[in-house]
Amino acid sequence: MDNNSRSNKSSWGDRKRRRAARRRVTAAAVVVLAALGTAPAAAQQPTGATGASRSTEAHGRGALLDITPVADLDRADVARFLASGGMDTDTVRHGLRAYRLTYRTVTPQGASTTATGLLTLPKGGPHRLDLVSDTHGTMAHRDYAPSVGEDFGRFASYLHASAGRAVAAPDYLGLGKGPGRHPYMDTKSSVTASVDMLRASRTAALRLNRPLTGDVYASGFSQGGQVAMALGRTLDDGVDRHFRLRALAPVSGPYDIEHAEMPALFDGRVNDISGIFYMTYFLTAQNRLHSLYKDPSEAFREPYAGIVDDLFDTNHTEEQIIPALPATLKELLTDDYYRQVQHPTGALLTAVRAQDGNCAWKPDAPVRLYSSSGDTDVPIANARDCAADLAAHGVGAPVFDQGPANHNATYMKSGPQIVRWFDAVAARH
Numbered sequence: 001m002d003n004n005s006r007s008n009k010s011s012w013g014d015r016k017r018r019r020a021a022r023r024r025v026t027a028a029a030v031v032v033l034a035a036l037g038t039a040p041a042a043a044q045q046p047t048g049a050t051g052a053s054r055s056t057e058a059h060g061r062g063a064l065l066d067i068t069p070v071a072d073l074d075r076a077d078v079a080r081f082l083a084s085g086g087m088d089t090d091t092v093r094h095g096l097r098a099y100r101l102t103y104r105t106v107t108p109q110g111a112s113t114t115a116t117g118l119l120t121l122p123k124g125g126p127h128r129l130d131l132v133s134d135t136h137g138t139m140a141h142r143d144y145a146p147s148v149g150e151d152f153g154r155f156a157s158y159l160h161a162s163a164g165r166a167v168a169a170p171d172y173l174g175l176g177k178g179p180g181r182h183p184y185m186d187t188k189s190s191v192t193a194s195v196d197m198l199r200a201s202r203t204a205a206l207r208l209n210r211p212l213t214g215d216v217y218a219s220g221f222s223q224g225g226q227v228a229m230a231l232g233r234t235l236d237d238g239v240d241r242h243f244r245l246r247a248l249a250p251v252s253g254p255y256d257i258e259h260a261e262m263p264a265l266f267d268g269r270v271n272d273i274s275g276i277f278y279m280t281y282f283l284t285a286q287n288r289l290h291s292l293y294k295d296p297s298e299a300f301r302e303p304y305a306g307i308v309d310d311l312f313d314t315n316h317t318e319e320q321i322i323p324a325l326p327a328t329l330k331e332l333l334t335d336d337y338y339r340q341v342q343h344p345t346g347a348l349l350t351a352v353r354a355q356d357g358n359c360a361w362k363p364d365a366p367v368r369l370y371s372s373s374g375d376t377d378v379p380i381a382n383a384r385d386c387a388a389d390l391a392a393h394g395v396g397a398p399v400f401d402q403g404p405a406n407h408n409a410t411y412m413k414s415g416p417q418i419v420r421w422f423d424a425v426a427a428r429h
Helices: 009-027 030-036 052-059 075-083 152-162 187-207 223-236 257-264 272-290 318-324 335-342 346-355 381-392 407-427
Strands: 064-073 095-106 112-123 129-135 166-170 212-221 244-251 369-371 399-401
Touching (some): 064 075, 064 112, 075 095, 095 152, 095 187, 112 152, 152 166, 152 407, 187 212, 187 223, 244 407, 257 346, 272 318, 272 346, 335 346, 369 381, 369 407
Parallel strands (some): 129 166, 129 212, 369 399
Antiparallel strands (some): 064 095, 112 166
């Protein structure tokens, strides 16, 4: 579920080296960004909407509040950025401009709030652009979100935009510049934030004179793979008449927490560092939505019961969080809650099942699933279970196994393959 190279200690140095390389790549863009300024904050909702779209406008969902330029790279800059992560750059055809969008959306409880996300547009290509929805993986610190952090969270946006498509990458609730805490692994609110990001992107693209065609190609990684699958279903159900799902290609999503991801915490398929990080994040966030426990001491041993909520306040980095947690789940959780995680019941089972089941539908658009047998964050069993659910609904969705690649390397290998597949799908329309 992690989308920065933070799931094991050996990758932290690699991440610092990539960040230094990206600072060199983007330094030349600072003067350009200063000249760009900020687009007007007031936004007009699209006209001519009917039905569900009229209701959306009445509640302000997807209304664009602000556009802030954050990157301006030429083709060579983009290629260097992607290469710094070990990604194949043969699909890089354009430079790009990227913008932080601030827009209206809703909380898990349906109250009005705001969120931010990254809209990335190619320099060149067709005037009217197809749109890629890219949903990111697990991040604890709000500044790692795509619209703020020049890190792993931007690889997919830059990859797809440089191939000639617009890219809408929501930060989700509580990350980036959005208020509050992130409701981690609450798939429903991540989908509403993603749909509203598409709406805000449609308005912003019109203002920037790069209108969208309405064709959406959905992808996402790790936590975002789960979101992409659920978003695809929502788009296919007709949530907004302006958008048509054309293809769906999630990577390493935890599609089956109950039967694949949680059992893997106990049989060695998920490494301990990642498993403890994910489980602590999941329990503390889900407790705010499903009342898993009345006091942290019911789930966590001391001294961890007294610190876990503060660690996941969106202002701590993984480098700060991971050393503060123990080495094993047995040391982290009380005996009772350790058994609960092994065999979920009650509120915990409700929380888990609220995220599962997003592969049990029949897409009209083609689907491909990407994963790797070497992934020890989100085991490939998740993708295989998802493929089985889709098959049960009459849909053949191949699982592309990237072999021994670790979690983040799975995306680095899969991303260019997805771009080429999206190219092939687009050529048929």
